[in-house]
Amino acid sequence: xxxxxxxxxxxxxxxxxxxxxxxxxxxxxxxxxxxxxxxxxxxxxxxxxxxxxxxxxxxxxxxxxxxxxxxxxxxxxxxxxxxxxxxxxxxxxxxxxxxxxxxxxxxxxxxxxxxxxxxxxxxxxxxxxxxxxxxxxxxxxxxxxxxxxxxxxxxxxxxxxxxxxxxxxxxxxxxxxxxxxxxxxxxxxxxxxxxxxxxxxxxxxxxxxxxxxxxxxxxxxxxxxxxxxxxxxxxxxxxxxxxxxxxxxxxxxxxxxxxxxxxxxxxxxxxxxxxxxxxxxxxxxxxxxxxxxxxxxxxxxxxxxxxxxxxxxxxxxxxxxxxxxxxxxxxxxxxxxxxxxxxxxxxxxxxxxxxxx
Amino acid sequence: xxxxxxxxxxxxxxxxxxxxxxxxxxxxxxxxxxxxxxxxxxxxxxxxxxxxxxxxxxxxxxxxxxxxxxxxxxxxxxxxxxxxxxxxxxxxxxxxxxxxxxxxxxxxxxxxxxxxxxxxxxxxxxxxxxxxxxxxxxxxxxxxxxxxxxxxxxxxxxxxxxxxxxxxxxxxxxxxxxxxxxxxxxxxxxxxxxxxxxxxxxxxxxxxxxxxxxxxxxxxxxxxxxxxxxxxxxxxxxxxxxxxxxxxxxxxxxxxxxxxxxxxxxxxxxxxxxxxxxxxxxxxxxxxxxxxxxxxxxxxxxxxxxxxxxxxxxxxxxxxxxxxxxxxxxxxxxxxxxxxxxxxxxxxxxxxxxxxxxxxxxxxxxxxxxxxxxxxxxxxxxxxxxxxxxxxxxxxxxxxxxxxxxxxxxxxxxxxxxxxxxxxxxxxxxxxxxxxxxxxxxxxxxxxxxxxxxxxxxxxxxxxxxxxxxxxxxxxxxxxxxxxxxxxxxxxxxxxxxxxxxxxxxxxxxxxxxxxxxxxxxxxxxxxxxxxxxxxxxxxxxxxxxxxxxxxxxxxxxxxxxxxxxxxxxxxxxxxxxxxxxxxxxxxxxxxx
Numbered sequence: 001x002x003x004x005x006x007x008x009x010x011x012x013x014x015x016x017x018x019x020x021x022x023x024x025x026x027x028x029x030x031x032x033x034x035x036x037x038x039x040x041x042x043x044x045x046x047x048x049x050x051x052x053x054x055x056x057x058x059x060x061x062x063x064x065x066x067x068x069x070x071x072x073x074x075x076x077x078x079x080x081x082x083x084x085x086x087x088x089x090x091x092x093x094x095x096x097x098x099x100x101x102x103x104x105x106x107x108x109x110x111x112x113x114x115x116x117x118x119x120x121x122x123x124x125x126x127x128x129x130x131x132x133x134x135x136x137x138x139x140x141x142x143x144x145x146x147x148x149x150x151x152x153x154x155x156x157x158x159x160x161x162x163x164x165x166x167x168x169x170x171x172x173x174x175x176x177x178x179x180x181x182x183x184x185x186x187x188x189x190x191x192x193x194x195x196x197x198x199x200x201x202x203x204x205x206x207x208x209x210x211x212x213x214x215x216x217x218x219x220x221x222x223x224x225x226x227x228x229x230x231x232x233x234x235x236x237x238x239x240x241x242x243x244x245x246x247x248x249x250x251x252x253x254x255x256x257x258x259x260x261x262x263x264x265x266x267x268x269x270x271x272x273x274x275x276x277x278x279x280x281x282x283x284x285x286x287x288x289x290x291x292x293x294x295x296x297x298x299x300x301x302x303x304x305x306x307x308x309x310x311x312x313x314x315x316x317x318x319x320x321x322x323x324x325x326x327x328x329x330x331x332x333x334x335x336x337x338x339x340x341x342x343x344x345x346x347x348x349x350x351x352x353x354x355x356x357x
Numbered sequence: 358x359x360x361x362x363x364x365x366x367x368x369x370x371x372x373x374x375x376x377x378x379x380x381x382x383x384x385x386x387x388x389x390x391x392x393x394x395x396x397x398x399x400x401x402x403x404x405x406x407x408x409x410x411x412x413x414x415x416x417x418x419x420x421x422x423x424x425x426x427x428x429x430x431x432x433x434x435x436x437x438x439x440x441x442x443x444x445x446x447x448x449x450x451x452x453x454x455x456x457x458x459x460x461x462x463x464x465x466x467x468x469x470x471x472x473x474x475x476x477x478x479x480x481x482x483x484x485x486x487x488x489x490x491x492x493x494x495x496x497x498x499x500x501x502x503x504x505x506x507x508x509x510x511x512x513x514x515x516x517x518x519x520x521x522x523x524x525x526x527x528x529x530x531x532x533x534x535x536x537x538x539x540x541x542x543x544x545x546x547x548x549x550x551x552x553x554x555x556x557x558x559x560x561x562x563x564x565x566x567x568x569x570x571x572x573x574x575x576x577x578x579x580x581x582x583x584x585x586x587x588x589x590x591x592x593x594x595x596x597x598x599x600x601x602x603x604x605x606x607x608x609x610x611x612x613x614x615x616x617x618x619x620x621x622x623x624x625x626x627x628x629x630x631x632x633x634x635x636x637x638x639x640x641x642x643x644x645x646x647x648x649x650x651x652x653x654x655x656x657x658x659x660x661x662x663x664x665x666x667x668x669x670x671x672x673x674x675x676x677x678x679x680x681x682x683x684x685x686x687x688x689x690x691x692x693x694x695x696x697x698x699x700x701x702x703x704x705x706x707x708x709x710x711x712x713x714x715x716x717x718x719x720x721x722x723x724x725x726x727x728x729x730x731x732x733x734x735x736x737x738x739x740x741x742x743x744x745x746x747x748x749x750x751x752x753x754x755x756x757x758x759x760x761x762x763x764x765x766x767x768x769x770x771x772x773x774x775x776x777x778x779x780x781x782x783x784x785x786x787x788x789x790x791x792x793x794x795x796x797x798x799x800x801x802x803x804x805x806x807x808x809x810x811x812x813x814x815x816x817x818x819x820x821x822x823x824x825x826x827x828x829x830x831x832x833x834x835x836x837x838x839x840x841x842x843x844x845x846x847x848x849x850x851x852x853x854x855x856x857x858x859x860x861x862x863x864x865x866x867x868x869x870x871x872x873x874x875x876x877x878x879x880x881x882x883x884x885x886x887x888x889x890x891x892x893x894x895x896x897x898x899x900x901x902x903x904x905x906x907x908x909x910x911x912x913x914x915x916x917x918x919x920x921x922x923x924x925x926x927x928x929x930x931x932x933x934x935x936x937x938x939x940x941x942x943x944x945x946x947x948x949x950x
Binding site for chain 2: 051329351
């Protein structure tokens with residue numbers, strides 16, 4: 001029986017493509033094959049969050065069907081607050097209907113004018129150095145780079161690009177104030193665990209660009225959501241810290257620039273929080289990451305729940321029949337030999353494994 | 358001789374957010390029976406975004422279990438079945454996968470038309486993101502901004518009786534229409550009109566080509582709750598739901614085509630059809646509760662009700678939406694279900710901290726299953742509180758017939774579904790979670806589990822082949838956990854509140870003395886019948902009025918006859934150690950047999 005679990009990428013080198021898209025149509029600011037930096041604006045638009053509906057005909061005292069003759073401004077026109085939208089120039093009773101806000105007239109009909117209140121433009125930046133491989137008209141681009149990819153499980157919705165530093169000496173070392181030395185100023189800090197909020201203020205003091213953490217106590221989520229910098233949890237919730245595989249990837253790339261995109265994990269679309277570390281491209285482009293494989297003997301997997309959670313190992317065997325897990329729940333079980341461990345293999349429910357790629 | 362219509366072998370699919378299940382029904386010795394079921398991880402989400410692969414894996418597993426060929430080399434279901442027993446004659450499906458349907462309701466009075474719209478939307482995994490009504494005192498542009506911000510997938514318009522108000526509803530719609538036009542083409546909502554039919558053409562004209570609009574009969578043709586007609590609107594919404602999902606998930610069109618062109622209805626709607634069918638066929642009130650990875654559905658079919666009461670919460674799931682559920686459930690409510698036997702957690706984490714970490718880990722790994730006993734206790738605690746959170750919202754809409762004088766609920770049959778209940782390591786744990794989560798009162802004739810997720814399959818099959826459904830039900834596909842007697846009234850902990858005597862068919866007599874705050878089990882094997890005599894103390898109600906006893910026939914189950922003396926609502930000690938000890942005793946009592 002084919003069992004297809006989630007694949008999590010802890011990939012040392014791959015060709016990576018990412019879409020950078022506007023939420024609503026706008027203007028694409030770059031061209032195909034163009035090289036871009038992390039800060040390059042690739043697309044921009046205006047996103048009207050507020051509108052005003054003005055009853056022009058009623059205020060002017062004319063029937064809606066006759067409004068056209070009195071309009072001073074028309075659909076698509078920019079207007080300033082206090083500027084007349086329509087005017088009725090009669091000797092005895094001149095009247096004007098004024099715009100209630102700066103904005104654009106998006107529609108006029110049924111005697112009313114709809115004004116989209118001006119907002120600062122929404123700009124989408126590249127996020128990382130890359131090449132534009134595709135322009136998606138009115139919405140944005142597909143970027144391509146070669147690099148390391150680390151997928152996480154939770155993000156606070158922010159993103160940044162900066163030099164990666166790994167602090168602490170172990171997989172589960174907690175972030176502590178004494179780790180926040182001045183040499184970390186302006187960097188992305190990777191650390192095993194975050195177990196209390198007292199160190200978060202220090203991140204702002206040293207102007208950290210981002211935080212990548214193996215695991216956190218889940219009650220710290222509200223605090224991380226308040227941060228103005230990206231905070232990305234790689235392995236899960238609790239005190240287990242990084243798995244060896246993620247720690248090795250981060251430690252081997254310390255000192256390099258990394259894009260921390262701490263977007264929230266949308267399991268339907270597959271968008272995950274991730275760290276991309278652009279690397280020099282070898283002569284032959286590496287393969288793209290693989291997704292959607294079924295469990296099989298020999299695969300490298302990470303245990304996501306219960307005994308051995310966070311550990312990485314290799315599948316030695318897969319059961320065909322339903323067996324009892326330690327909890328008493330019946331499930332198909334995989335025999336997993338943990339990496340760098342002399343312990344006997346563990347029996348793990350298929351459902352508690354993810355493929356590590 | 359002309360070909361006769363064959364509908365012997367039936368394959369039912371259910372595509373959930375986490376799991377795709379397939380069930381096979383066939384004719385055994387002249388009658389339809391449930392044969393086997395299998396499941397595989399769903400592939401409706403990324404990276405596949407196509408449900409076919411999950412269906413393929415589940416059907417291949419079913420082939421292994423049954424020894425039959427159901428798919429050909431091109432992964433097409435073999436239809437019709439052949440004389441070798443391969444293939445199937447009928448394919449039906451239901452669907453709950455996909456993100457919650459962001460829904461904007463528009464109506465006149467909040468308590469009538471908006472409530473009607475909500476009742477309809479509740480059958481299709483809708484999350485109400487905005488609502489406009491006469492009770493809304495925001496300015497029109499504030500409503501507009503709210504609607505644009507909400508970015509709905511669906512607009513449900515309800516209001517006005519037949520021949521009733523038109524202008525007031527139309528004014529509400531003008532703002533909704535402007536909001537639709539401000540959304541980018543391609544992401545505008547589907548519109549379902551279920552209001553005053555006199556306004557339908559004008560509404561269609563207002564929205565024009567910008568949206569896809571459907572309509573159904575007015576849900577409130579005349580005033581009064583008994584005049585409410587929900588079924589046609591729910592059926593129409595099921596079609597809209599299918600269309601919306603077809604634009605999000607690949608492979609659905611092909612599945613629908615194989616199933617004879619019928620759209621795949623929402624799983625909860627199909628379940629509700631079966632719950633209603635069960636209620637009507639046995640003349641009893643039935644409550645069904647399903648806790649899935651993304652949502653929780655609660656379906657109540659009181660005796661003689663014209664339509665089932667459906668309450669689907671797409672924000673209350675045991676997987677993808679577990680962390681959202683935390684916002685509806687205080688942490689203390691979750692941890693009160695943790696027993697004394699909880700093993701010390703890593704790093705001496707507090708129960709609250711460990712519970713919270715569990716919920717967030719479950720959210721990011723929604724398919725994961727309990728790996729150890731602690732994990733199991735956490736998962737069942739969350740299951741209980743998800744049920745209770747749904748119940749709090751659903752109960753006020755239920756009729757008095759299923760609400761006792763204590764404001765609690767009384768049902769003859771309670772059915773639990775979803776992996777946590779259906780695959781609990783001991784049936785007693787499933788029974789306890791149902792009693793704790795739903796707190797039924799009085800005499801419950803049967804607690805059941807939908808172990809193979811058949812309610813939805815049978816519900817969608819019922820209109821196509823009602824005889825097959827009736828025959829499958831005769832085979833008792835839902836294992837009974839047993840009857841339950843749930844006492845209400847107050848007493849001191851440990852005080853005797855009811856004497857029970859069970860006389861089995863072979864004449865064996867078993868007795869129990871139920872004390873306040875405790876549970877007792879009278880063993881009665883699955884399918885065996887017995888007579889249960891109950892003699893409650895004054896002021897204690899076991900379903901026949903305070904202090905009144907009775908003798909009732911009971912049918913045994915995998916747990917037995919459960920006597921629940923914990924009161925309603927279930928009373929907890931304020932002392933944490935005593936509370937944990939009591940919870941441990943409840944667990945031990947139901948799972949030690």
